[in-house]
Amino acid sequence: MRTVVERMAKLSPIIGFSASPSGLVKLEIGTEAVGVETVWENCQIPEINGQDPQQATDENGQQPYFTALVSIRSLLKFLTSYVVSTTTIASICQAHCVILYVFVGDMHEAGAVLTFYIPSRVDEGAE
DSSP: OHHHHHHHHTTOSEEEEEEOTTSOEEEEEEOSSOEEEEEEOSOOOOOBTTBOGGGOOOTTSOOOOEEEEEEHHHHHHHHGGGGTOSOEEEEEETTTEEEEEEEESOGGGOSEEEEEEEEBOOOTTOO
C-alpha cells in the first residue's frame, strides 16, 4: 500500500480513503488532469459483538461505502508503522476522519496498540 500511496502523492496532496463492510478498501485521487484509484478486495473484517459486518446494508440493500478525504502526507506517516506490525483495523468516520489501530503483537493479546487519527480535509470543490 505504501508504494501506491507514494506514487499517488506525486499527483495530488489529498487522497480518498474508502472502505466497505464487505472487505473492499479503495484509495483514489482526482485532479483536473488525472483520476487514479486502487482497490483491495477480501480484506479481513473483525467480528464485533457477534455481528457479521458483511451483512450491513443501506436502505437500498447495497453495501455502504465510507469515505474520508485525507492528507497523503498524514497517510504516509501512518504507513511507516508497518515496520512495527501489519495488523491494523481502520475506522472511517464518513467525511470526518480515518482512525487506524495498529496492534503490536498478536491482536487478541496485544501488548500495545498504536492509534493514528487522520482528520479529513475539506474538499474545496464541494458545496
